[in-house]
Structure formats: structure tokens, C-alpha cells
Amino acid sequence: MKRLMLILALIVMSFPAGAASVSEDPTEPRVRDLAVLLRCPVCQSENILDSHSSTAREMLVILRERIAEGMSDAEIFEFFRTRYGDYVLLSPPMTGPGRIVWLVPAGLVLLGLGVFMLILARHKRRAARELKDSVLMSPLDASGLKGMEL
């Protein structure tokens, strides 16, 4: 009997314990999405999700509260922007001086593309001219042909 109980106990204990799945608040993904776009004012090159500074922690708490209140993304960004300015947005707005950050790289890419096309066109033209020159400028006569190793 004792042996049977032992065997039974061993069998029961060998079943994997089912881990209770951790259920996360359904708003948490949105909290993370927004938090990575907000700059920590203290550490400056980190977003408030990654930062361990107490200010960033508190901003994260405020962010959760605002989401719970039903604020839209734009309203939440505006909330932090009125306090810390455009600086707090890791993705600067396309207005005012923020436009420079967006337009300059795009302009440089266009400029580079233009220069590249220009160089390409010049090369093509030169190649065509050289071909023409080599064929037309020195007509080969019979005497010339004789000297050539054909």
C-alpha cells in the first residue's frame, strides 16, 4: 500500500505544473508605443520607457493615467509638449523649426540623386562621342588597313 502511494505520488508530481499566464493590462501596448516617442528630460537621449530616472518613471505613470482617462495620442503628446516643448517629442513635429530636421535630409538625398544623374548623363554623352569619333573622324583607307593587324 505504501509503495503504491509512493508510486502514485511520483506520477502526480511528475505532471508539469501549469504556469498561470500573466495577463497584462490591455492598454500596456499603447503605453509602450507612446512612451518610446517621449524623451526623458533628465537623461535626454533616452525615451521614458527605457529610462530609469525618477522623472521618466513618473511621466510613465502620468501617461498611464492619461490613457485611462481616454485621452487621444495627440492630446497626450500635447500634454507633455505644453510642459517640455517640442523637445520632449523624439519625433519632431513637421512645423516651425522642426521642419528643418525633416526637410534637410530629404533635400540632400534629392541633391545627391541629381548630381548622380548629371554625372551619368555626362558619361553617356562622352562615351557616345568617343564612339563616334573613333568611327567617323579617322576614315580608314586601304593603305591604312594594310598596316593594321586585322
Place this chain on the structure above:
Amino acid sequence: MTIEVDMPRKKGGLEWKLPLLAALVGLPLLLGIGLTRDPNRIPSALVGKSMPAFEIPYLQRAGMLNSAEHAGKPMLLNFWASWCTTCRVEHPKLVELGVRSQLSDEFSILGINYRDDPARAAGFLNREGHFGYPSGYDERGRLGIDFGVYGMPETFFIDADGVVQARHAGPVTDKVLAKYLPLIGVDP
């Protein structure tokens, strides 16, 4: 005989030398300007706007510190903490300003004790000297976030209409006061 093709010689190539020169001069220039800028100086979004109204508990007495009770006069709002070493530098100046505001009634001055432990804050005041004005207690730094505070100490200069005219990050000195007090209608 061999066919000789006269290759057109490359021109001076000024077209690409010029942009290269511009880049070689321009880039270090931009980077140089970047070096002179202090990344810790964040412009305040509050300047030119109304000061956020607040009501927070006092640090060292019962009751609430209400910003509305101090409206109608130019105001200095100083964020400080016992853990902030720079706060020790500006402390005598603040005590002096507190005395002046009590005597003259030209302006009011308030402190906000930011993310501190009340016991430590009391120790700090006992050691460095008490302000002649009350401080509110911003336990979790919420009011600091409302003011866009990012470091200690910070001082806001608010005019009689309640509009923030300036924000100074760093210790308050005579030079700072000479610069900002006239903005809120107070002689430095």
C-alpha cells in the same frame, strides 16, 4: 599603325571641388557650433504662458500651498531639494530674497521642495538656514513635470499677471537676478 583615339582630357573638375570644399568647411563649422551649445539647456515651454496653478501640501506646516493666494504680485518660484548640491550654492541668495520680499512686499517668493524626504529637507534647512517663505512639498515630482522641470535647482520668474517671463536652471546669483528680475517688474 594603331588607331589612336584622342581622349578628351578631364576638365578642372571645379564642379565637384566646390561642393567638397563647402562640405569640408561647413561641416566642421556646424559641428563647432554644436560643441558650444550646452545640451543641458532646454528652453522652457512655459515662458510667455500663464503659470500652471497648483495646490500642494506645505513642507513644514499643515495645510496647502495654493498658488492663487500669491497671485497679483510678481513671483519667484524656486524648485529645490536637499539632495541637490547646487542648491547649497544659491541658498544664501534665496534667504536674502526671502527677507527682502518680507520687508518690501514688491514680490512674493515660494519654494517647491522637489522629490525629497521631509526629514532630510528639514535637516538641510536647519543646516543651511531657513527661508523666510514657505515651501510646498512635491513628493513625486508631479508639479515639477507641470513646470517642465528637468534638474535642480530651477527658478521661475512670474510677473504680476501670472505669466512666466523666464526660467533659470542652475543656481540663482546676482547676475541671474539682474537679468530676470526686471522682466517681472522688480528692481534687481
